[in-house]
Amino acid sequence: MSMTLQAFRRLVYLSKQELGRVVLNQHSERTRLNKEPLAVRNLIKIVDATLALSNAKNFQAMSLRDLSLETGLGMSELHAYIRDKDDLISLIQSYGYLMSARILLDQIKDIHTPLEQLRIAVRTHVFLSETLLDWFYFSYMETRNMAAEEKRQARQAELGIEELFCNIIRAGQRQGVFRELDPQLSVSLLEAMLQDWYLKRWKYRQRQLDVETYVSFVQAMLERHLLSEQESENHENNRLAQ
């Protein structure tokens, strides 16, 4: 069972402050930051407000005036934290990358059987997107509008997660636990399912579908797909796959 969703939220909450500091330093080449605690607080306020306002419509539709109003910061103050509107994107992306990479890696590092690693990774991914919903949604929907370098980085991050899952599957295949199916394609389809959880919230919310139910269902489907059974069955399954 590992962590509950609640424990997860706490973990993310604690990382927030700390990460605010890291991100601020990364971006502070251009920033005249004075009193650290205030600066970190403002930075988090800016990130949160941007995510909320952007996701309500879209990033381009959010004006800096709206953002100034929502955060309580003046227009000139905003420009002390961000160079221009595009810089806001890179700020937000850094913030989410750090947060989710750290947590995902931390959760699977002590697990050693591929099947169990796979289960935990699936669960952690869904929990992450549940907790950082705004960020995941923003990152998915706005990637297409980003500048070249930012877009490259976002896609690289997606491929990085695929790589992580792929390695687990390959390990399982070497041990004879998983079938010899294309790992890369399997993982792409898995990721499509994982992403659906935060992309189609209107649908799942409407159906009052529980996070745990979703996780279990995806895990089960994935395992029916991957787990090799007795040799005799292997034939049967090969027939079905043509």
Added chain:
Amino acid sequence: MSMTLQAFRRLVYLSKQELGRVVLNQHSERTRLNKEPLAVRNLIKIVDATLALSNAKNFQAMSLRDLSLETGLGMSELHAYIRDKDDLISLIQSYGYLMSARILLDQIKDIHTPLEQLRIAVRTHVFLSETLLDWFYFSYMETRNMAAEEKRQARQAELGIEELFCNIIRAGQRQGVFRELDPQLSVSLLEAMLQDWYLKRWKYRQRQLDVETYVSFVQAMLERHLLSEQESENHENNRLAQ
């Protein structure tokens, strides 16, 4: 095997003109349309150009000036076909709904076993999105920015497709061919996989992944998930699903 992708493209191409006429009539309450053939040609030009320009960035980022330039129509002429920019969305949506609903229903209407229907429906869906790529991508990414009524309709269309797949699965379950798993959730995950084909083109193109390969893989995964096997195996599979 049913249809090849090429036959599919021809089918869609032929429907284009005809549908142009239908859509033009639907929207012509407000249009002073004169010479039909020219009007239909212009309408199709407008739809195609809008999809191309929008998908390059996003709908909001496309200016009507860009569209005027791309189509060769003057600004005033554009406003003869569309009331305002939002009306463009509803025009495009009608066009795609008609096209894909007609073809999807037509392809499965003569098949009678659930398993075969499911296979054809999956195949047709991927082929449709491959042929009408621009429309599917636009429709998915811009739904969130649409006006209330338009958004409702787009979501209803997604639920409609789920309903279609759901009915096939329920029929299979009644016949004892498919397992007794939640059909709605199964279908949601299936649809996530189907959508990934047009949402992540950059990834699949980069890997030079073939349409047929993708279809087969999704079909196989879905069937491992749904097909009930001998009673003895049922136990095994229930264990895996917890």
Added chain:
DNA sequence: GTCTATAGCATGATAGAC
């Protein structure tokens, strides 16, 4: 250091010339 005012520009929509 904070906030208001405004410069400079691009857009959607239209009116009116050819």
Added chain:
DNA sequence: GTCTATCATGCTATAGAC
């Protein structure tokens, strides 16, 4: 019936007042 000129608006970004 086409096309060009123009209007009002809303935006980013900054300069300059307090």
